[in-house]
Amino acid sequence: MPQLILQTDVASLVIENTKKVFSVMLHTDVSHHPAIIFDDPRGPEGDVVSLVGFVGQWTGTGSVCCNSKVARKISGLMLLTEFDDVNEEVLDAIGEVTNMIIGNLKDALEPALGQLGLSTPTVIHGEHLRARNLNGERWTTISFDCVGGILDVKVSLRPSGSP
Amino acid sequence: MALEVLIVDDSSAIRKILVRVLSQTNLPIAQIHEASDGVEALRLLESGNIGLIMSDINMPNMDGLQLLTAVRGNPAWKHLPVIMITTEGSQAKVLEAVELGATGYVRKPFTPEEIKAKIESCFSGTVG
Numbered sequence: 001m002p003q004l005i006l007q008t009d010v011a012s013l014v015i016e017n018t019k020k021v022f023s024v025m026l027h028t029d030v031s032h033h034p035a036i037i038f039d040d041p042r043g044p045e046g047d048v049v050s051l052v053g054f055v056g057q058w059t060g061t062g063s064v065c066c067n068s069k070v071a072r073k074i075s076g077l078m079l080l081t082e083f084d085d086v087n088e089e090v091l092d093a094i095g096e097v098t099n100m101i102i103g104n105l106k107d108a109l110e111p112a113l114g115q116l117g118l119s120t121p122t123v124i125h126g127e128h129l130r131a132r133n134l135n136g137e138r139w140t141t142i143s144f145d146c147v148g149g150i151l152d153v154k155v156s157l158r159p160s161g162s163p
Numbered sequence: 164m165a166l167e168v169l170i171v172d173d174s175s176a177i178r179k180i181l182v183r184v185l186s187q188t189n190l191p192i193a194q195i196h197e198a199s200d201g202v203e204a205l206r207l208l209e210s211g212n213i214g215l216i217m218s219d220i221n222m223p224n225m226d227g228l229q230l231l232t233a234v235r236g237n238p239a240w241k242h243l244p245v246i247m248i249t250t251e252g253s254q255a256k257v258l259e260a261v262e263l264g265a266t267g268y269v270r271k272p273f274t275p276e277e278i279k280a281k282i283e284s285c286f287s288g289t290v291g
Contacts, residue, residue: 025271078180080183088174093176099250110253118250120173120222
């Protein structure tokens with residue numbers, strides 16, 4: 001029953017994948033807060049918001065969002081440099097972090113949900129951005145303590161064509 | 164003989180990391196070329212003397228599997244080592260890449276050691 005698999009597993013898969021990406025690519029550990037499983041009406045929020053779309057028998061969105069300082073620090077660890085501003089390199093690095101976290105989640109979910117496609121990431125930067133879905137989806141949200149701030153990973157998935 | 168390497172990824176962050184990893188290997192690397200998609204990669208292949216390709220799969224314009232098909236379809240590049248480096252880790256996608264002629268496959272996130280080992284296996288005849 002895919003719905004049961006999602007409710008029990010999406011959060012733990014996100015936690016596992018996020019920790020792995022930070023450990024392997026950034027050589028730093030992250031700790032997570034309790035997941036809000038399919039009960040968070042808030043979409044992605046932050047100064048830097050990265051979004052990828054799922055397509056297939058299930059559709060939805062995966063997101064990584066944080067403030068500018070966290071985005072700069074994550075990118076600095078990944079590229080072994082320091083960033084004073086959120087520039088193209090920072091946006092690219094956050095997009096790639098999103099791609100790895102959500103891409104590995106997609107692979108782990110495919111045995112239960114069928115083949116899924118994943119869009120390339122869209123990363124936007126501004127002040128206190130908020131993203132919303134227009135179809136009333138709710139999100140699985142996991143917040144991580146990392147590089148002295150908070151990084152949110154949010155996933156919203158539903159069967160294709162469901163009301 | 165010094166080696167020319169072509170890195171193909173739409174992420175400049177990943178290209179930078181791979182350049183760094185390559186610089187830490189013992190391979191005699193003469194030059195590292197970078198392309199952000201398959202179309203740009205083919206242009207560089209035609210104009211250069213590439214001895215190893217490291218390519219992402221999900222890219223705009225021409226993806227990594229289309230690039231792999233084009234490379235294997237050209238007699239001049241047929242035996243060129245091609246390592247796919249991607250988040251696409253499903254068994255079906257790995258099999259597809261292998262059937263199209265990928266020499267090796269590395270999943271993101273990757274360690275420098277994984278990349279180095281895969282490159283070395285390409286030139287020692289042990290691939291996978």
